[in-house]
Amino acid sequence: MSTQPIIVQKYGGSSVATPERLREVAKLVVERYRGGNRIVVVVSAMGKTTDGLIAQARSVSARPHGRELDMLVTAGERISMALLSMAIGDLGVEAISFTGSQSGIITDESHQNARVLEVRPERIDQELDRGRVVIDAGFQGVSRAREITTLGRGGSDTTAVALAAALHAETCEIYSDVDGVYSADPNVVPEAKLIPELAYVTMQTMAGAGAKVLNADAVEFARKAGIIIHARKTGDTSGRETRVMDDAREPAPVTAVVHSEAMSTVRCSRDALDETLRAVRDCGGRVVDVRLDNGALMVIDRTGVPGADNERLPNALPASMVTLAGTALLARNILGEALVGLDPRLVLASDLALSFVLEPGEANAVVKSLHQRFMDRP
Incomplete structure (x- = not known):
């Protein structure tokens, strides 16, 4: 051998x-x-x-x-x-x-x-x-x-x-x-920075919120197996890359600003919740969040939903979403600052992410604003 x-x-x-x-x-x-x-x-x-x-x-x-x-x-x-x-x-x-x-x-x-x-x-x-x-x-x-x-x-x-x-x-x-994972989509924020190291959990959060460089399931597999992922550009010999690993040194308090235009919100009764969840799954959608208050309100990622299948979710309202990702966002108490100038349809918060569900077409401007506010600090 x-x-x-x-x-x-x-x-x-x-x-x-x-x-x-x-x-x-x-x-x-x-x-x-x-x-x-x-x-x-x-x-x-x-x-x-x-x-x-x-x-x-x-x-x-x-x-x-x-x-x-x-x-x-x-x-x-x-x-x-x-x-x-x-x-x-x-x-x-x-x-x-x-x-x-x-x-x-x-x-x-x-x-x-x-x-x-x-x-x-x-x-x-x-x-x-x-x-x-x-x-x-x-x-x-x-x-x-x-x-x-x-x-x-x-x-x-x-x-x-x-x-x-x-x-x-x-x-x-x-x-x-692309030569790794950036602090925002460079097509939206030209001054976005390459992130040399990312924690597994941060990369999973970013992938789930719309970042396209790495697949969330792959990152979870790597985390469980302890495998360092090297994300590189094909043919690039400069050494530029992002390493996805356990003990990464990340920018704080915000590592990246991620966005997706392929989102929807769906409201249904509690009695129809199981049926609606099944419809979302069957057409290739992914449930991001469910809120139970006078019925059910779901946030859905439609990235994998073919156009013809959107009609199977008649109550879906198109939306966009912008997410601040980092390993200790809530501990740094930045929600109030992040909300300045925003009027989101919904806010989703966790230790790893702050997501703002917005109207369609609003994401790019919000990404630029939040990146400048949190990532361009001296």
Whole structure:
């Protein structure tokens, strides 16, 4: 058995969006391999392939069956894994590609949002011992009933971290088109700063509030396994990155300002609460908060809800949300200061986050204001 360290890398859809980018990734992988490492690469589907496949499904069926939708969309990762394996082979290094099921990713029986139950990486171990680079399809697994499943949006991150834990990898590296996690979306706040270190709990809070760099389930998997995640930009050799870890040194009192425009509030009677929760789950939404007062008021994240499915939530009012994230927000008593000039529909507070549910279209201006107020201090 080889004593060379195992490195697990994950490349997102933008990093493998074209044949040219795939070849560039292949060069990066081969360089690390020839540096004396055993390499496992997890890939997403190329570019917007998954969105295109879902659109095709919607063009033939108003409500595609979950099983068949998973069978369809997992084809995207199979394409990119096979192409990357071929590109690496052309550079003189043996590579082999595996689907989620071949990689031993065992999940529950949920479709579109399955949870990883265990990883049985025997075939990966065998191929690594043969000196091959292993390319794994992200985002997918297989249930104990032998049904193909998908892990939800950002599920390739979860695949990478789960494999890193099972293989006792030295490093788990998540590559995308940005060089880490920022204090706000740089497209909204150009002066946003790269955050060198983030605590697991802060990153989970940010991911749940709309930050797109890392998947919340992947971060939870890393926390339980004690794996440090390195979030980097594909091809960047500057050393800039964000490390997600246990004992991170974060800016205080606010680490980041995160926003999402894909939110809704839903009001229903208490008697209709279970039915409404089921409708939210069935259409791919995520319940962020529930308030019980003269009925029930729910805050819903609609990021994973296809447009056609919004009609299944007739009482949903579109909203946006801005979140201040940090490890000790309430202890610093900043709620009053944060509310100056704001008229939110709802305020959600915890030790790790202050979230303001706003009217649609208000988020960008509020993000800029709060970032200047809390992040640009000397």
